Amino acid sequence: MTMISDSQLTISSTDQSQLSSLLSDFSFFIHQPPDRIDLIDRTCSVCLQLLTRVPSAREAIFDYLNTILNISVHCYIQKEVVVATSVTDLLIQIESKLTSLAKQTNAWANILAQWSIDQLYHMTMRYSTEQSVKDCKTREDRINLWTSCQATMTLIKIASACILNDSVAADNAINKFLEASILSRPAFEWVTVSLSLRCGHLLISRLINLSLEEISQPHYVRNVPRIFAVWSSLEVIAEQEPQLFNQALMEQIQNLLQSTEFSKQTNISALIKMTAVVTDPLCDLVYYSLYKCLNTLTLRKLCAKMKQGMNTEQIDTLAKEFISGLMRIRTDSFHILQFIINLIGADDDVEQQRDTDEIELTLRECCLYVLQQLCDECRFKLRLQKSQQQQQQRTTFPLLSSLRSSFDQMLTVLKITKNTVKIDLLNALCSITALYNGDDIIIKYTKYILTSTQPISVIHDIRLEIEYYYPKCLYNTLDLLFEEKEKDVQLFENLLQLLLIDEKEQSSGPSLTATIWLLIDHFGRLMNDESSYTILLQILKILSIVPCSIKYPQYEQLIHMAAAFADSHLRIIEYLHSLYYISI
Structure with missing residues (x-):
């Protein structure tokens, strides 16, 4: 226990008789049995008065205070209300005196911080075999049990006052707290949560800083790396108080980014590496906070600064760990x-000029790798889900479900981007998301792909996959497209090319010819559009010669189409005649 010098003591020199009387009472009362309820009040009062006056009595005084605290805990655990009530006022006095003392001097804050943490640990372990403690099956049960105990909360309040008052006391208290965590996790987790609620950002920030320091300079407590206790404590806080943890973490990251010290900037990489060994939700919160603080420009600058003290391989690892970690987050997926x-x-030519930048190349390669991994993972889960549907089972995958909310934004980016790599990756994500979710999403994506300017081989492969999982989708989508007032010539060009591929391959799969025959009623109206007239004629020519598994159109449909052809031919003849007379 830390010693306090005589100059720090506040012994009154004007009232020696009162001090003598207190010492006399103390020497008598301290030797009385602790269960003497009639004496315990007076003894506690004497102890609190002498605590700062007589250094030689300090150990005995703390022992007596421990006795009172243990009586209170014992009565609480055993539900002995009468005895517990008798020490209630004493605990209020102890809390008031010691928290006040902790705020007066740093030396006392240091002593009381370590003493209170010690007592919390011993009480937690001493009563761990009691039935009421054994009945606590979850962390929430243990938190509810111990935070309802006046004695333990008295110690929590004293420890919190010490941590908030002095940085040295805070460090010593946290070290003592981490040692107790190593020895008694998960029984001690309730203390972690209670202290975090009272000490807030200060405790969390110090734990985060410790985690960063431990990565470069590991310390051991009882032959166990202290970093494990730090991570487990942060994880408990993240699970129980995510909002509080996230706020403290965001502040820490902002401070690291704004610092001009290279050592602090490199701590970002330590923070990223930390998440490689922790679990949810701590990992999610750390990455989400990093993502919120780091925009793409900041990450580039950060990597560029770190390049001074890191080789290419380390930058590659840092970027890959960060970007891979982002994909584990299940919120804000599109952003x-x-x-x-x-x-x-970028999509423009400037990108070509920056290809020689090592940082740019590293980040780009890591992004491409991670997005490809994401596509592979999503495709695997899609196939798993479809196979389970055939077995009348259903498993939901959070990632694919969350991507649904981002589908419209992804599709928008896909329509405007010119970068072929982006197109391929986004196309894969959009198609997987659409195939997984079905309903209006698959219709929306099919409309896009049929009217897109992507290579016909890509459109063909996607169309086959859509027809495999959703046989009626192509029919429903074309029906909607044919009904639209504004016709997209690209749609008819794509249909023509798809029909030619089917004719060439003579595929035994779903027939596009059959689907279009079912929609033949639309063609009479579609033929009135001169911009697509020639392409439609070619489509109809293929329809007439390719074998079809459905019945051919009825007589009325053929008459209707013939009339449309006649009208179109008359307009073409009139148009050619007008050109002829103009030339004359």
Whole structure:
């Protein structure tokens, strides 16, 4: 226990008789049995008065205070209300005196911090075999049990006052707290939560700083790396108080980014590496906070600064760990994807000029790798889900479900981007998301792909996959497209090319010819559009010669189409005649 010098003591020199009387009472009362309820009040009062006056009596005084605290805990555990009530006022006096003392001097804050943590540990372990403690099956049960005990909360309040008052006391208290955590996790987790609620950002920030320091300079407590206790404590706080943890973490990251010290900036990499060994939700919160603080430009600058003290391989590891970690977050999915996509590079020619930048290349390669991994993971889960549907089972996958909310934004980016790499990756994500979710999403994506300018081989492969999982989708989508007032010539060009591929391959799969025959009623109206007239004629020519598994159109449909052809031919003849007379 830390010693306090005589100059720090506040012994009154004007009232020696009162001090003598207190010492006399103390020497008598301290030797009385602790269960003497009639004496315990007076003894406690004497102890609190002498605590700062007589250094030689300090150990005996703390022992007596421990006795009172243990009586209170014992009565609480055993539900002995009468005895517990008798020490209630004493605990209030102890809390008031010691918290006040902790705020007066740093030396007392240091002593009381370590003493209170010690007592919390001993009480937690001493009563761990009691039935009421054994009945606590979850962390929430243990928190509710111990935070309802007046004695333990008295110690929590004293420890919190010490941590908040003095940085040295805070460090010593946290070290003592981490040692107790190593020895008694998960029984001691209730103390972690209670202290975090009272000490807030200060405790969390110190734990985060410790985690960063431990990565470069590991310390051991009882032959166990202290970093494990730090991570487990942060994890408990993140699970129980995510909002509080996230606020403290965001502040820490902002401070690291704004610092001009290179050592602090490199701590960002330590923070990223920390998440490689922790679990949810701590990992999610750390990455989400990093993502919120780091835009693409900041990450580039950060990597560039770190390049002074890191080799290419380390930068590659840092970028890959960060970007891979982002994909583990299940909230704000589109913006995180957008963040990663932006790191790949711009769509214009400027991108080519920056290819020689080592940082740019590293980040871009990491992004491409991670997005490809994401596509592979999503495709695997899609196939798993479809196979389970055939077995009348259903398993939901949070990632694919969350991507549904981002589908419209991804599709928008896909329509405007010119970067072929982005197109391929986004196309894969959009198609997987659409195939997984079905309903209006698959219709929306099919409309896009049929009217897109992507290579026909890509459109063909996607169309086959859509027809495999959703046989009626192509029919429903074409029906909607044919009904639209504004016709897209690209749609008819794509249909023509798809029909030619089917004719060439003579595929035994779903027939596009059959689907279009079912929609033949639309063609009479579609033929009135001169911009698509020639292409439609070619489509109809293929329809007339390719074998079809459905019945051919009825007589009325053929008459209707013939009339449309006649009208179109008359307009073409009139148009050619007008050109002829103009030339004359």
